[in-house]
Amino acid sequence: MNLKLYKTYFIKFQSLIALFVICLLISLxxxxxxxxSNGWNVMxxxxxxxxxxxxxxxxxxxxxxxxxxxxxxxxxxAITAGLLSDGIGIMPVDLYIGFTLLGAILVGLFCGTFIGGFNGWVITRFNVPPFVATLAMLTIARGLTLLYTEGHPISGLGENFAYIGTGWLLGVPVPVWISALVVVAAVIITNKTRLGRYIYAIxxxxxxxxxxxxxxxxxxxxxxxxxxxxxxxxGLMVTSRLDSAQPNAGVSYELDSIAAVVIGGASLSGGKGTILGTVLGAIIIGVLNNGLVLLNVSPFWQQVVKGMVILLAVIIDKSNAKSR
Known part of the structure; x- marks a missing residue:
């Protein structure tokens, strides 16, 4: 009975245990x-x-x-940076439309929301597997980015925009505040709203x-x-931090996000997982990346280690599912 109880607690806190072990090894x-300074850098x-x-x-x-x-x-x-830097010029009618910082940000957010909604519409309307639909959008969006930027960075975006990615507020980096607000909103949605119940049910x-x-x-x-x-x-935070919109920004970010979700205890089969678990998974990925850099591990080996961690997390999840 005690062994079963210990196993239950281990399964429940396995992500925390993994984070503790990784931190201990890297600190040694x-x-x-x-x-x-490194702690804030990781965050x-x-x-x-x-x-x-x-x-x-x-x-x-x-x-x-x-x-x-x-x-x-x-x-x-890239769209936000381009609007902020150059606005929109309509040459045939000799018209120029400039954008304020807020206006450019809102357009960027609208574009992301629209593309995401379009993915969902394609998946549900035409019964396309999510893997296929979003893989196609991966290529489409990357191609549009290259077309929009013409393959060149868009730089010189101003101090006000740079504050989003590099500024501090009440002794905490602004990006940390932004991500914290996102997490709080997501926790409320999943735990306290009808939409959250529907998501788990589906x-x-x-x-x-x-x-x-x-x-x-x-x-x-x-x-x-x-x-x-x-x-x-x-995208706003990355562009702001670099003070530049890079055409190749975000490469392999989807892998890090999937890794965080899986390591955080969510099941790829659906219906199981928590936002806070995902945050813990993201922290594990971040600490692992930071530690490998501090230890001067080759970037190529970093990819190998990250892939092994994802595979191990999936294996553990499947094993725990069988136990349950």
Whole structure:
């Protein structure tokens, strides 16, 4: 009985245990890890992944997946930077439309939300598998980013915009505040709203949810739209931090977000997972990335280690599911 109880607690807190072990090992190997400046550096770095991963969690809870978030991040960041830097020029009528900082940000967020909603519409309207639909959007959004930027960075975006990614508020980096607000909003949605209950229900049993009167298509479109909007927020933070919109921004970010979701305990089969678990998964990924950099591990080996961690997390999840 005691052994079974211990196993239950281990399964429940396995992500925390993994984070503790990783921190312990890295701190023993590098004296630069357990410092205040490095701690804030890690939190600033994971803020983007937290925002993207929260959206990915909502999708995974419905038994879906979104491979386009990295490309959407890049496209929305580029659009915001382009509008802020150059506005819109309509040459035939000699018309120029300038954008304020708020206006450019709102357009960027709208584009991300629209693309996400379009993904959801394609998936539900034409019954396209989420993997295929979002893989296509990954290529489309990346191509549009390259077309919009002509393959060149868009730089010189001003101090006010840079504050989003590099500023501090009450002693805490602004990106950390933004990601914290996103997490709080997502926790409220999943735990306290009808939409949250519908999301879990669809992931648990889509057929039963349909029979109970839930509008499956509408919920999925909303969920994918939220994920697209959060990818756009991530794009704003990345572009602001670099003071430049890079055409290749966000490459492989979808892998980090999926890793955070899986490590955080969510099931790729849908219906199981929490926002706070995903945040913990994002912290583990961030600490792992930071530690590998501090230990001067080759970037190529970093990809290998990250892939092994994802595989191990999935294996553990499947093993725990069989035990339950």
């Amino acid at each position: 190997l590098s004296d630069k890890f357990l410092t205040v 600033r770095q994971i803020s983007v992944n937290v925002c993207i991963s929260v959206g990915m969690t909502l999708i995974v809870l419905t038994a879906g997946i979104d491979l386009s978030v990295g490309s959407v991040l890049a496209l929305c960041g 992931g648990g049993n889509e057929s039963a949810s349909r029979l109970s009167g839930i509008n499956i298509g509408r919920v999925k479109i909303i969920v994918y739209a939220i994920a697209g909007g959060l990818a756009a927020i991530g």
